[in-house]
Amino acid sequence: MTSTPHTALPPTARPELRRVRAGAMLGGVSTGLAAHTGIDTVLWRALFVALTLAGGAGVVLYAALWVLMPQAPLAPGEQPRPVDRWVDRLTGRDTAA
Numbered sequence: 001m002t003s004t005p006h007t008a009l010p011p012t013a014r015p016e017l018r019r020v021r022a023g024a025m026l027g028g029v030s031t032g033l034a035a036h037t038g039i040d041t042v043l044w045r046a047l048f049v050a051l052t053l054a055g056g057a058g059v060v061l062y063a064a065l066w067v068l069m070p071q072a073p074l075a076p077g078e079q080p081r082p083v084d085r086w087v088d089r090l091t092g093r094d095t096a097a
Contacts (some may be wrong), residue, residue, distance in 0.1 A: 005008075015035045017037075018072040020035055021078075026066075029065045030045045048061065066087060067090065071087075071088070071091060
């Protein structure tokens, strides 16, 4: 009886947890969560909708994550949206960074 040695795969680096503007429908929270966890964006959006319909927790959670998650760096020449500037002012983060 022979056994084959198991080779461990090197761990892959996860992207930082950030709001991602590319592909975002609202604040980029679901897109950022999808990039960080590897779970599809549609599933994250469905979770927020389900939590909203089940008592409103989805709206509160989404808003909290929108404020707490930093925005991913903007592409060169890209301007932040007014709502992102407002959230960054609210949290004391620098929009240009």
